[in-house]
Amino acid sequence: MGILEDIKQSKDFKSPYEKLVVNILYTNGWVLDQQNKLFKTHGITSPQYNVLRILRGQYPEPCTVNTIIERMLDRMSNASRIVDRLETKELVARTVCKSDRRAKDVIITEKGLALLETVDNELKNWMESLSAVGEKEIEQASSTLDALRKAIQ
Numbered sequence: 274m275g276i277l278e279d280i281k282q283s284k285d286f287k288s289p290y291e292k293l294v295v296n297i298l299y300t301n302g303w304v305l306d307q308q309n310k311l312f313k314t315h316g317i318t319s320p321q322y323n324v325l326r327i328l329r330g331q332y333p334e335p336c337t338v339n340t341i342i343e344r345m346l347d348r349m350s351n352a353s354r355i356v357d358r359l360e361t362k363e364l365v366a367r368t369v370c371k372s373d374r375r376a377k378d379v380i381i382t383e384k385g386l387a388l389l390e391t392v393d394n395e396l397k398n399w400m401e402s403l404s405a406v407g408e409k410e411i412e413q414a415s416s417t418l419d420a421l422r423k424a425i426q
Contacts, residue, residue, distance in 0.1 A: 297418075311395055315388060320350040321359055325389050328365060328381035335378030337370060364388060 276296040277285070286292035305319060312322055327344045328336055342352045356379055359365040364385035370376035381389075403411075 293421075307399065308396070311399065312392065315392055316362065317359075317364075317388070317392075318355075320345070320347060320355050321364075322389075322392065323347070323350075324352065324355050324359060325364060325381060325385055328379060329386060329389055332381055332386070335368065335370075335380040337376050337378060339376075341379065359385070 276292060276299060277283075280295070280299060286295065308322075309319055312319055317325070323346050324341055327341050331340075338352050338356060341356070342348065345352060356365060356367070360367060362384075364382055365379050366382055367377045367379050370378045
């Protein structure tokens with residue numbers, strides 16, 4: 274099925290660029306929906322998963338909320354609120370930053386690391402189902418997306 278059928282549009286797009294942008298937006302929503310279903314079974318959201326991955330990348334070193342914000346995939350997310358929720362779930366811990374007493378360091382907990390391992394295994398299985406699309410096509414799609422972002426900088 275193509276994008277026209279997926280969005281139930283009968284007339285063609287004005288240009289291949291418009292078609293691509295609509296397809297990217299639609300596919301982004303589809304991927305997020307698929308992942309959110311998986312995350313929901315573990316009591317987390319997509320932005321929370323993103324923050325946990327950032328913290329795991331820093332582990333065992335702590336990270337400030339500002340560093341988390343810089344690295345988040347969705348910079349519109351409220352990182353402080355996300356960290357609050359993760360702390361309530363005991364997936365992260367906060368301490369006073371040694372270099373700036375006004376800031377708080379955030380570190381992933383063992384419970385957070387264990388949750389990520391479980392979720393990552395399930396995501397790996399989900400991604401393996403995408404192997405119906407060949408690696409060459411996947412690499413080309415990724416290169417095309419990189420080129421699009423570079424063209425508009």
